[in-house]
Amino acid sequence: MQKVRSKVYNFILMLIMGVFIFSTVLAMPHTAQAATSSTTTKIIAQGTKYATELYVIKSGVPGPVVMIVGGIHGNETAGYKAADKVKDYSIEKGTLLVLPQANKRAVAAHTRSMGGADLNRDFPTSKSDKPDNTMSTAIFNVVKEYNVDWLMDMHEGANYEKIKSSSSVGQSLIYYPDTQTKTIATKIVKSLNVGIKTSYKDFTLLRYPVSGSLASASAKVLGVNSFIFETCSKDYLSTRISYQLKAANMLLNYLQMK
Numbered sequence: 001m002q003k004v005r006s007k008v009y010n011f012i013l014m015l016i017m018g019v020f021i022f023s024t025v026l027a028m029p030h031t032a033q034a035a036t037s038s039t040t041t042k043i044i045a046q047g048t049k050y051a052t053e054l055y056v057i058k059s060g061v062p063g064p065v066v067m068i069v070g071g072i073h074g075n076e077t078a079g080y081k082a083a084d085k086v087k088d089y090s091i092e093k094g095t096l097l098v099l100p101q102a103n104k105r106a107v108a109a110h111t112r113s114m115g116g117a118d119l120n121r122d123f124p125t126s127k128s129d130k131p132d133n134t135m136s137t138a139i140f141n142v143v144k145e146y147n148v149d150w151l152m153d154m155h156e157g158a159n160y161e162k163i164k165s166s167s168s169v170g171q172s173l174i175y176y177p178d179t180q181t182k183t184i185a186t187k188i189v190k191s192l193n194v195g196i197k198t199s200y201k202d203f204t205l206l207r208y209p210v211s212g213s214l215a216s217a218s219a220k221v222l223g224v225n226s227f228i229f230e231t232c233s234k235d236y237l238s239t240r241i242s243y244q245l246k247a248a249n250m251l252l253n254y255l256q257m258k
């Protein structure tokens with residue numbers, strides 16, 4: 001009788017433990033179902049002197065395709081340095097394409113352009129136009145082939161303020177008009193300016209990226225939500241990189257990718 005009682009007791013104990021373990025497992029985060037971000041490195045303009053790395057970061061979950069570009073102008077350091085950090089991101093949704101050194105030879109030589117007058121004037125200016133050369137063709141093909149939804153192009157300028165007499169746009173976010181683009185562009189500029197104590201250093205919101213630029217062509221020809229982001233090269237490099245990254249992160253957060 002004693003034995004039977006202890007067997008029943010053990011059985012009940014095991015049952016309680018089983019229920020406890022089972023419910024604990026159920027309550028745990030479903031790690032197996034979470035996004036598994038993976039990065040593939042591709043070479044664009046392969047076999048030419050313009051060959052450069054494109055990082056394709058896939059979340060494994062459907063969502064927007066975002067492209068972040070640095071180094072179109074090789075002497076705009078914060079742009080390609082920030083993009084180089086973004087290439088190591090993992091994401092939770094959609095696809096992130098990062099082209100840290102769009103004009104790799106110009107970055108190596110630390111000059112604005114190399115292999116053309118200005119890469120950011122070589123993209124189509126209308127739907128009937130084509131990119132001007134090997135580099136612009138290779139970059140524009142990425143935007144087309146991956147069906148990019150959002151594009152951020154990282155640049156730098158010589159001044160904090162917009163100077164009317166010159167082409168200087170100052171610290172700014174220059175977007176191609178679209179309601180959604182304007183919404184996030186306004187948020188980014190407002191948020192960055194909160195931390196800036198000297199008003200002439202404030203970021204300004206401008207529109208219409210210059211004709212022939214990657215942002216302009218992507219928006220006008222392919223309907224991509226596009227903007228150029230410009231920091232001022234007079235500031236500390238670490239500050240400029242952090243502005244670039246903050247803008248990129250805000251875009252990715254807005255799209256629930258990060």
Ligand SMILES: [Zn+2]
Nearest residue numbers: 073076155156
């Ligand atoms: Zn530039």
